[in-house]
Amino acid sequence: MKKYEESLIDELKEIATVKKYYGELEHPTTAKFIQNDLPLIYVDFLGEDTNKDFTLSLQFSLYIVHIAYSKHTHTRTKKHYELYDLITDIRKKLFMKTILDSDYIQLKKLSKIYDAVSANGYLTIYKRDLIFTIPNSIEEDLN
Numbered sequence: 001m002k003k004y005e006e007s008l009i010d011e012l013k014e015i016a017t018v019k020k021y022y023g024e025l026e027h028p029t030t031a032k033f034i035q036n037d038l039p040l041i042y043v044d045f046l047g048e049d050t051n052k053d054f055t056l057s058l059q060f061s062l063y064i065v066h067i068a069y070s071k072h073t074h075t076r077t078k079k080h081y082e083l084y085d086l087i088t089d090i091r092k093k094l095f096m097k098t099i100l101d102s103d104y105i106q107l108k109k110l111s112k113i114y115d116a117v118s119a120n121g122y123l124t125i126y127k128r129d130l131i132f133t134i135p136n137s138i139e140e141d142l143n
Helices: 002-012 073-094 138-142
Strands: 017-020 040-052 055-068 106-117 122-135
Touching (some): 002 055
């Protein structure tokens, strides 16, 4: 899974700052972010599904994060529009994309999971789920 996660991160780095997710958003009101890294995409490996003998479906979530450091409506709206642009860029970047020897990436649900005042400003977080299928290398792992 490591090489697929790393390849997914590398793909997304072409459009934004990307980091592996380590639970930074568990407490969004106190989460710390570097302003120059925003907007930011966290990549989180959720698991795999082995419903077929020769393939694995890898499940990931992308957490798309941005902060407006001003309470002015114009500034907050501008940050939301930057998020919308990034969401579109992610969709364009990953649509019908393969990672290494995977099948095409399946873009799943996008939803807003947080939009409120945080320690740093007005924090907005979207979550995009995705799945891609890879060959099941269990035979190689047994040798």
